[in-house]
Amino acid sequence: MTDAASPRQTSLIDAPTLRTLLAAQPAPLVIDVRFDLSNTDLGESQHAAGHIPGAHYLHLDRDLSGPRQQGDQFFGRHPLPDRDRFAALMRRLGLQPGQQVVAYDAADGMYAARLWWMLRWLGHDAVAVLDGGFAAWQAAGGAISTQAPTIPQPGTFEAGSALEQPWSKQDLLAQLGRVRLVDARAGERFRGEVEPLDRQAGHIPGASHRFFKTNLGADGRFRPAAELKAEFEQLLGEFSASDTVHQCGSGVTACHNLLAMHHAGLPGSRLYPGSWSEWSADPRMPLARG
Structure with missing residues (x-):
């Protein structure tokens, strides 16, 4: 964009x-x-x-x-x-x-x-x-270098008002059922059939599933914005982008769904950075399988 x-x-x-x-x-x-x-x-x-x-x-x-x-x-x-x-x-x-x-x-x-x-x-x-x-x-025939990049003069960038908002575990727990939660992990991990990385298998109750690679075409590049928009709107249903929270295993691939929504003209959703790795490690948190 x-x-x-x-x-x-x-x-x-x-x-x-x-x-x-x-x-x-x-x-x-x-x-x-x-x-x-x-x-x-x-x-x-x-x-x-x-x-x-x-x-x-x-x-x-x-x-x-x-x-x-x-x-x-x-x-x-x-x-x-x-x-x-x-x-x-x-x-x-x-x-x-x-x-x-x-x-x-x-x-x-x-x-x-x-x-x-x-x-x-x-x-x-x-x-x-x-x-x-x-x-x-x-x-595309782009040049490739093995030379270490030159260390530049320090920039003058300063952090400003955040354009993306993270949610904590407590934020999400308080709003379960009132937001559309989207899980970007592979289907077998979402369903709780396997869990190669985190302490328990399953998903956060009420989460919808969208594997992040669904955003890509056969060539490994992002699919057209109009296609992505139609699919995300169907997934969100009555929820708006601003009422949507993304998670995955550890807050990495969830960003792929955030980027896809932004590319599709649906900005404003949020990230739960701790994701399943944090949630599943807390025995007080509810979980679901299937």
């Missing part, structure tokens, strides 16, 4: 458009967030082996997440980091107010969508996900 009043890219960007932006000034800040939950060093290794020229690497566990545990309280596998600390990290990468940011991962956008959401959480709307990720960049 391109803002009608400016060249800002605010949801998705394709590889040819990114190539054009990289040849212009000021150039966008490009962030590589490739990652693998089963091999947490893989994304960084992939970045070292070849990345979009000038791209910086951010690690899901180290950079896009905060501490999992404080005392006896568990906040899920990928809780949000401190907002001010994350803003400071983006300044160290050179981020300037209003500068275009482009996030990419290996292909499907699940990790790039997390960074997209987090920057909007900081109040920065000029951020887009590279549709199709690094695979699409390669397919």
Whole structure:
């Protein structure tokens, strides 16, 4: 989506458009967030082996997440980091107010969508996900570099009013049944048939299911906005986007559904970052299966 009043890219960007932006000034800040939950060093290794020229690497566990545990309280596998600390990290990468940011991962956008959401959480709307990720960049003949990016002069970006709102476990518990809760996990995990990562199998009572990969076409890129809008409107039923909360296993793939809704012209839904990993770890929380 391109803002009608400016060249800002605010949801998705394709590889040819990114190539054009990289040849212009000021150039966008490009962030590589490739990652693998089963091999947490893989994304960084992939970045070292070849990345979009000038791209910086951010690690899901180290950079896009905060501490999992404080005392006896568990906040899920990928809780949000401190907002001010994350803003400071983006300044160290050179981020300037209003500068275009482009996030990419290996292909499907699940990790790039997390960074997209987090920057909007900081109040920065000029951020887009590279549709199709690094695979699409390669397919389009984009240049690849193994050179470490130059450490820039610190930027002057400061966090502003949040454009995306997180919900806590307590927020969600208080509103169960009064919001449309959308679970982005695979169907077998939602139904409670398997649980490879978290403490219990199942889902939050009342949740609807939309596997995040439903947003993608056969080519691994996001499907047309009109198709996504029709499907999300059917899923939400009588609920509006602003009455919708997204969750998944740990607050990562849920951002993919948020991005898809934004791309489809349905902004305003919210994220439960703790998601099933936090919810299922608390024996006081209700759960459902099937």
